[in-house]
Amino acid sequence: MRKTLIIMPLLLLGISAAAQPKLGKADIDKVIAAMSVEEKINLVVGSGGNKSAAASATVGDFGALVPGAAGQTNAIPRLGIPATTLADGPAGLRIDPTRTGTKRTFYCTHFPVEMLMSATWNTALMEQVGAAIGYETLHYGADVLLAPATNITRNPLCGRNFEYLSEDPLLAGKMCAAEIRGLQSNGIGVSVKHFALNNQETNRTGNDARVSERAMEEIYLKPFEIAIKEGKPWTVMSSYNRINGTMASESKWLLEDRLRRDWGFDGLVMSDWYGGTDPVAMLKAGNDLLMPGNKKQVKALNKALENGTLTIKDLDHNVRRILEYILRTPAFNGYKADNEPDLEAHAAVTRAAATEGMVLLKNTMTLPLNGCKAAVFGRTSYSFIAGGTGSGDVHHAYVVDLIQGLQNAGFTIDADLEKAYRTYIKKKDKGSPKGLKAFFPIELIPEMPLDDVDLLALADANDVAVITIGKTSGEFEDRSITSNYNLTDDEISMITKVCGAFHSAGKKVIVILNVCGVVDTISWIESPDAVLCAWLPGQEGGNSVADILTGKANPSGRLPMTWPRRYKDVPSAEDFPDPDKISRFKSMKSMSSFVGINSKPGRTKNFDYTEYTDDIFVGYRYYTTNDVKVSFPFGYGLSYTTFEYSDPMLRGGSVFVTVRNTGAAAGKEVVQVYATPEKAGRPARELIGFAKTNLLQQGESQTIEIPLYEYKSGMSLIIARNAADPEPIKVNDYSLFR
Numbered sequence: 001m002r003k004t005l006i007i008m009p010l011l012l013l014g015i016s017a018a019a020q021p022k023l024g025k026a027d028i029d030k031v032i033a034a035m036s037v038e039e040k041i042n043l044v045v046g047s048g049g050n051k052s053a054a055a056s057a058t059v060g061d062f063g064a065l066v067p068g069a070a071g072q073t074n075a076i077p078r079l080g081i082p083a084t085t086l087a088d089g090p091a092g093l094r095i096d097p098t099r100t101g102t103k104r105t106f107y108c109t110h111f112p113v114e115m116l117m118s119a120t121w122n123t124a125l126m127e128q129v130g131a132a133i134g135y136e137t138l139h140y141g142a143d144v145l146l147a148p149a150t151n152i153t154r155n156p157l158c159g160r161n162f163e164y165l166s167e168d169p170l171l172a173g174k175m176c177a178a179e180i181r182g183l184q185s186n187g188i189g190v191s192v193k194h195f196a197l198n199n200q201e202t203n204r205t206g207n208d209a210r211v212s213e214r215a216m217e218e219i220y221l222k223p224f225e226i227a228i229k230e231g232k233p234w235t236v237m238s239s240y241n242r243i244n245g246t247m248a249s250e251s252k253w254l255l256e257d258r259l260r261r262d263w264g265f266d267g268l269v270m271s272d273w274y275g276g277t278d279p280v281a282m283l284k285a286g287n288d289l290l291m292p293g294n295k296k297q298v299k300a301l302n303k304a305l306e307n308g309t310l311t312i313k314d315l316d317h318n319v320r321r322i323l324e325y326i327l328r329t330p331a332f333n334g335y336k337a338d339n340e341p342d343l344e345a346h347a348a349v350t351r352a353a354a355t356e357g358m359v360l361l362k363n364t365m366t367l368p369l370n371g372c373k374a375a376v377f378g379r380t381s382y383s384f385i386a387g388g389t390g391s392g393d394v395h396h397a398y399v400v401d402l403i404q405g406l407q408n409a410g411f412t413i414d415a416d417l418e419k420a421y422r423t424y425i426k427k428k429d430k431g432s433p434k435g436l437k438a439f440f441p442i443e444l445i446p447e448m449p450l451d452d453v454d455l456l457a458l459a460d461a462n463d464v465a466v467i468t469i470g471k472t473s474g475e476f477e478d479r480s481i482t483s484n485y486n487l488t489d490d491e492i493s494m495i496t497k498v499c500g501a502f503h504s505a506g507k508k509v510i511v512i513l514n515v516c517g518v519v520d521t522i523s524w525i526e527s528p529d530a531v532l533c534a535w536l537p538g539q540e541g542g543n544s545v546a547d548i549l550t551g552k553a554n555p556s557g558r559l560p561m562t563w564p565r566r567y568k569d570v571p572s573a574e575d576f577p578d579p580d581k582i583s584r585f586k587s588m589k590s591m592s593s594f595v596g597i598n599s600k601p602g603r604t605k606n607f608d609y610t611e612y613t614d615d616i617f618v619g620y621r622y623y624t625t626n627d628v629k630v631s632f633p634f635g636y637g638l639s640y641t642t643f644e645y646s647d648p649m650l651r652g653g654s655v656f657v658t659v660r661n662t663g664a665a666a667g668k669e670v671v672q673v674y675a676t677p678e679k680a681g682r683p684a685r686e687l688i689g690f691a692k693t694n695l696l697q698q699g700e701s702q703t704i705e706i707p708l709y710e711y712k713s714g715m716s717l718i719i720a721r722n723a724a725d726p727e728p729i730k731v732n733d734y735s736l737f738r
């Protein structure tokens with residue numbers, strides 16, 4: 001088929017292949033001029049459609065060169081234009097782990113999800129993880145990684161929050177830029193996604209985000225702006241949703257005016273998979289590449305060229321950007337994938353990174369502990385969740401669960417309890433979902449009832465109890481309040497019963513949250529003695545948790561979003577879908593827009609449209625301004641040591657401060673600088689800079705520079721331990737006083 005497409009125009013033109021201008025050798029204008037209309041259309045429409053997507057729980061799975069990759073661009077060999085491969089995703093390269101005809105495997109490292117990486121507040125570490133993912137991308141033969149994702153975590157129910165970075169645009173933007181730099185240092189490209197305002201999964205391809213210009217500029221576009229300017233990504237992925245009535249992928253204002261003209265982006269924009277409804281409008285708006293590509297789009301473009309609604313000149317704009325992208329790719333530059341990334345070295349990278357992003361939420365004289373006898377509860381302890389579902393998932397070779405992690409660290413696991421759990425899990429586990437269900441987030445089995453377990457005997461026989469609570473989510477669906485955001489009755493009952501028995505024996509209980517995002521804590525957090533949020537920590541998760549429990553690593557993660565007291569306190573609670581009230585299949589209706597069915601905006605609030613009434617008061621901007629109490633504020637996280645700040649100084653657009661480790665363990669501190677505008681209509685606190693110290697030994701100090709973002713003279717600044725810190729240090733006053 002492809003052969004015919006290539007040979008036909010040649011014959012028609014009556015020219016020999018040898019005389020053709022070749023990409024990279026001839027001037028790009030000459031290459032474009034030599035292209036037939038068919039070839040141009042085949043370049044802007046991806047090569048999709050050659051494989052069924054259902055098996056891989058994601059809509060993208062069209063890589064022919066690299067099996068399991070999300071998509072490919074078409075080759076035009078006569079002009080020296082190779083096919084290029086685009087693969088997911090944010091937590092590691094997503095490709096098929098096995099291939100027909102070979103016994104060899106193609107597993108990739110499952111790194112921590114972006115949410116955890118953001119909780120490190122460590123841009124250098126983010127860059128290092130990005131470099132490792134990029135290395136696997138290159139060595140497995142892909143040209144572009146479809147990541148990072150940097151939509152604002154506006155509401156804790158968004159099913160893809162784990163793939164995103166923060167509720168704060170500065171943290172999200174800086175971490176995103178760092179990841180881009182790391183990834184692209186390998187000579188592969190990234191696609192920053194989903195541009196923009198893809199903040200809910202419910203009806204994601206039809207939903208209209210109705211938002212003020214101010215909220216867009218200050219909150220929702222800001223992380224992208226920072227990422228574009230500081231990370232210089234090769235490509236950007238437009239989002240599925242509408243913005244104030246226009247599909248993001250069809251918005252010239254978004255893709256040309258803001259992205260290209262105002263921020264200087266010089267790369268290509270591709271659609272999200274099957275995104276957009278009108279291919280002509282998309283190309284004209286600056287959405288150059290239609291992914292994964294289908295015949296309907298080819299037909300529509302041909303028709304538009306015939307009737308003049310699309311001109312060759314329009315099309316050439318898009319073609320040029322795609323050719324400029326191809327020129328940079330490993331595929332064009334003759335790179336031959338060896339399929340041999342250093343997975344062992346990367347296992348060490350993911351273990352250390354995961355450890356650094358875990359957040360210690362509570363610790364009443366419990367942690368760190370030495371390896372001892374542990375009774376381990378919770379189904380997830382025996383099957384740790386490495387990452388979320390959908391395109392953000394990675395085909396890993398293994399996952400270190402909590403049991404393994406604790407054993408590796410010298411703990412003795414209660415064998416009878418372990419046996420009871422393994423038997424229960426085997427009985428309940430229905431295996432991996434198939435067909436349509438494979439597209440949706442996995443439903444975990446209920447917790448094992450503890451009625452038949454002698455908890456008092458377990459408390460007697462063990463030194464400590466460890467409970468894991470697991471929650472996962474993924475694209476296509478937002479999180480249920482009752483079963484995903486709130487802990488279920490069986491989970492709470494497990495915590496209560498275990499705490500009752502172990503406390504009566506004078507033993508401590510530790511809860512590990514192996515979760516895809518914010519969960520309710522108010523209903524149970526009084527009971528356990530320590531709580532560690534481990535997020536979805538990648539394939540070495542069990543080892544990373546054990547490193548923290550034993551004190552081998554000192555927790556230095558800080559929350560990249562607020563944990564409210566109750567879901568109803570969330571500023572967008574009323575203006576966000578309630579997934580418990582929407583059937584899966586209604587939510588799935590949006591999938592029909594794959595083929596452009598859902599093209600007319602409907603009238604159902606929070607489904608067809610969502611009003612961003614919270615405006616710029618997202619996350620801590622709302623809670624701090626309105627004095628709303630929260631469970632854990634943005635920027636919060638405990639350590640095994642203490643830090644003292646001294647001599648804050650503002651100089652040349654940066655704050656300098658000396659941080660001293662005054663406690664008994666080596667550790668890292670996250671320094672957070674907030675602006676505290678006093679003007680009405682502005683949030684009480686806004687993060688304006690942050691930095692992480694080196695690992696400081698006991699008594700050691702470091703004077704650290706915190707570059708400020710968009711600092712204006714006269715701003716009043718504070719250094720705070722988190723967004724709700726009641727005793728921050730004033731920067732301006734102090735330096736004036738000195």
Ligand code: BGC
Pocket residue numbers: 058059060061070088089146193272273391475
């Ligand atoms: C997701 C994208 C992903 C694409 C390709 C879509 O469903 O929204 O994030 O890159 O599939 O797999």
